[in-house]
Amino acid sequence: MSQIRLRRLNKSYGSGARELHVLKDVELTIEPGELVAIMGSSGSGKSTLLNVLGLLDDYDSGEYWLGDKLMRALPERLAARYRSEYIGFVFQSFNLLGFKTAQENVALPLYYRGVSRAKRNRLALEYLERVGLGARAHHLPAELSGGERQRVAVARALIGQPSLLLADEPTGALDTTTSDELMTLLEEIHRSGITMVIVTHEPDIAARTQRVIRFKDGRVLPGEAA
């Protein structure tokens, strides 16, 4: 069974003459454990695709299968549950809560799963250590470097033990060296068996994945969607 399967998926924004057809008959299959890059110029629809994959956004027609479940017109409550159970996010702008320490940020997804505080904090520390930030657990995001912040975000994405990690331009706000380090970390994590989809416009990053899916004008360019 595939991890992700999209069948003739369409999505538009707006309506009438101002309608913007963002995803056009997208066909896509990603196998469990794959490390895939999605590339495309800005406005190609790749971020929208990631949002659909992450259940942050709905689509108009077609099918999206996550594992053996059809993700279609989900009530918000259910989407929130699936996000919490199956999907981890890493964003370009980190999206850490500025008033919470690294440890609290990492623990947050478990809060919404009803895990006790003691257990969440213990696990959060464990995951921070895994990304090499055990010593920074009690720092606020503002006290961390960009690379460190993104590693906190990675730890937060992983703490719920998702089967799918979605990264939206994870190195977009980082310099070359830290980008390199972050990719090394993501590769390491990938080796533990998680499926990973990275949206990027940097060829260096894409080159380190197993497969590159190119997007243009809301379509997957042929020959590359297996």
Add this chain to the structure above:
Amino acid sequence: MLRAFGWLSFSALDELIGTLRRKKLRTLLTGLSVAWGTLMLVVLLGFGKGLENGIVYEFRDDAVNSIFAWTGLSSVPYAGRAPNRDIRFLNDDFAALRRSFPEIEHLSGRYWMWGEFSVRRGDKHSAFDVIGVHPDQRFLEKTLMTAGRYVNQRDLDERRKVAVIGSLVKATLFKNEEPLGQNIEIRGLAYRVVGVFEDEGGEAELRRIYVPITTTQLVYNDPGRIHTLGMTIGGADTRQSEAIERAAHRLLAERHQVSFDDARALRTQNNLTRFERISAVFRWVNGFVWFVGFGTLLSGMVSVSNIMLISVAERTREIGIRKALGATPFRLVGMILAEALLITAVAGYAGVVVGVGIVELAAEKLTDLAYVRQPSVSVGIALEATGLIVLAGALAGLFPALRAARVNPVVAMREE
């Protein structure tokens, strides 16, 4: 159910206080407007209660459901009788009322011992009101016996010279001696003290001496004469009570051949009517108090709601992130609602406490204010106010919370 109230858990509270702490000044100002609202409500209700106490105090010493009748000179001719007749109640009137009105629970005539005289015992003497009464007078005046007994029917039948004295009479004539069985001298005749009483009516009533009405009629050589009549009417409501008052008035007017409308010849007064009239005024005042207090509280609520809306708008990004991390709309509604509830509950409670303090202080300082007596906040009112606060908090948080639940995470996280 446990999941539903997850935000009530300890860590949720932690989450909450963290948020409020980040916006100290704003939280403080918002809380202040709620606190002011509950403070006003409590203070106003406290004084409303004081007003009520004042009214009850006015009626404290007589039975509320009582009717009194007294007579004077007739002012208009009636049934061929000339005016200026001296109308006088007699024992027959007493008997007629008893016969005709089974609704009357207690009935008593009164005969004031008139003239200049002092009451003596040995070398001690002072002027006291001495009144001849029927046994039921005790219920009309709400007299509280502290020792011995009241005037009874056998006293009346045998025209005994017995006296029931108020506590101040006892203090004057007996000091610390035992008064029961002792004699006191009233207008040169010895009366045996058979009872001592207290009365909430104040000093004047405690300086009274009650004796059998038949005895006073005898010593004044005024056979059958009754100065005034008083009666109580069980559990009658105002309408029934007024009907009985009219019927009794008509009966007495007929017996004495005076016009029903001749207010100088014969007059009745219904305490219940008076009480109801004043109570109605009080109810209006009380309603007004709630209206004003509630209005103030409402403006506090609106400001909480406003602040929470701003807060939600400011935290759109945070809410988006929380959603991406698996927060259900319900949890977000809970989060915002709990914030609103916490602000209103803490601030509102503080307002209640300060308000109660003010009312208590006022009760202590303003002891001689007319019409206001012992303003106080009952447990019931405090509970009502607390309930209102909780309701207010929930209502204030509802709209902001629903807005938070509708935040689109994609749009929210794009914001910087």
